[in-house]
Amino acid sequence: MHTTTQTDDKSISADLFSIKVSQRRSIAMLTGSLLLSAVSTSVNAGNFISSTEYLPYQLPSNIQETCDKRDNCPEIEVKYLKSSQNWTDEIANARIDNMVVNSQMTESAPIKGKSSKKEVTAALDSFVSSQFQDMPDDVSWGYNLMIAPIYLGHVDDFELFEISSYVYTGGAHGMPYSEYLVFDPSTKKQVTLDDMLISGKKPRFEALAYDAYKTWVKTVAEDVSSYEKNWPFTLSDNVTLTDTGVSIRYQHYSIGPYAYGMPILNIPYNKLDKVIKPHFIPK
Numbered sequence: 001m002h003t004t005t006q007t008d009d010k011s012i013s014a015d016l017f018s019i020k021v022s023q024r025r026s027i028a029m030l031t032g033s034l035l036l037s038a039v040s041t042s043v044n045a046g047n048f049i050s051s052t053e054y055l056p057y058q059l060p061s062n063i064q065e066t067c068d069k070r071d072n073c074p075e076i077e078v079k080y081l082k083s084s085q086n087w088t089d090e091i092a093n094a095r096i097d098n099m100v101v102n103s104q105m106t107e108s109a110p111i112k113g114k115s116s117k118k119e120v121t122a123a124l125d126s127f128v129s130s131q132f133q134d135m136p137d138d139v140s141w142g143y144n145l146m147i148a149p150i151y152l153g154h155v156d157d158f159e160l161f162e163i164s165s166y167v168y169t170g171g172a173h174g175m176p177y178s179e180y181l182v183f184d185p186s187t188k189k190q191v192t193l194d195d196m197l198i199s200g201k202k203p204r205f206e207a208l209a210y211d212a213y214k215t216w217v218k219t220v221a222e223d224v225s226s227y228e229k230n231w232p233f234t235l236s237d238n239v240t241l242t243d244t245g246v247s248i249r250y251q252h253y254s255i256g257p258y259a260y261g262m263p264i265l266n267i268p269y270n271k272l273d274k275v276i277k278p279h280f281i282p283k
Contacts, residue, residue: 048159048185049084050151057121063128072142074128079148081161087188088159092149092181095163099147099177103127103167134170144168149181155241156282158191159183162240178249178262180240193237196246196276204275205267206235209248212265213255220260231256241280245269 055078059067067073078100081092097115101123115123124145131143145167152160161181168174182191197205213233214224221227238249245268252258269281 047084048154051082052079052149053082054079055120057124059128060125063125063132066132067142070140072131072140074131074143075145076124076128077146077148078124081149085159085183085185085188088161088183091183091190092161092163095179095181096147096149099163099165100124100145103145103165131169141170143170144174152240155243157185158241158280159185160240173258175252176262177251178238180238180247180249182240191280193239196239196280198275198277201275205272208267208271208275209233209235209265212248212267216263216265220256241282242266243282246272246276 055076057076057078058064059073059076064073078096080096081089083089094114097117097120100120101115103123127145128143145165147163147165150162150164152162154160159182161183163179163181165177166174167177183189184191193205194202210233217224217227233255236248236250236254238251240247240249245266248265248267250256250263250265252262255263272281
């Protein structure tokens, strides 16, 4: 995978979203800085330029007043893609809007359709308001909702992104989420796993993914069969291309406990000949 260097955005990753709640900052201060500096540092890979811009969301006045008094304002940080290709922005940002409106993401229940800006604002207002409906008055922490697109680089002509989010509504930890996006400039469309696969080859791909799962399990457990009884293999369609093969991303709790993070299974291209279409294998 050919990657490029960012200054502002390079530190954003799935791990970043697992921030300590004690490091939150006032949303009033946040939105002020967002409006002053809307666009982050650019990335250039070939002719593709990628940056991000913040959603200038402000807390409702009654919420702002309440949380200022308690010093536990909810933190909202939503970034949108702003690139040299409008069609990629439209696809990625529609997905980000979906994730705001449906902040409890699950891999088994993908969100489809478009959400309006009015729906996005209403969802954020509902999210921040729920903090003061759910929490006792003396609690000092605040809710967190963070979403951002991350440019991963490109393999041949395919442009690769990841959308990462983090939602915290109390408890021992928040819930990160990560989703890959693969864009094909020749068709101006998002590429899915089904698009990559040769017709009839999904069972073979699943078998290769299962082999990769067993290899990964050996890094976290002594016995694969015992581990699989508690955390059985499932095939995820959350995939991206790399220089060496296809990577499959899993969410927390999909194939392992929370402490194991969001596993990535890797299938090398030399095993994918006649499984994925030839133009998805780097030249």
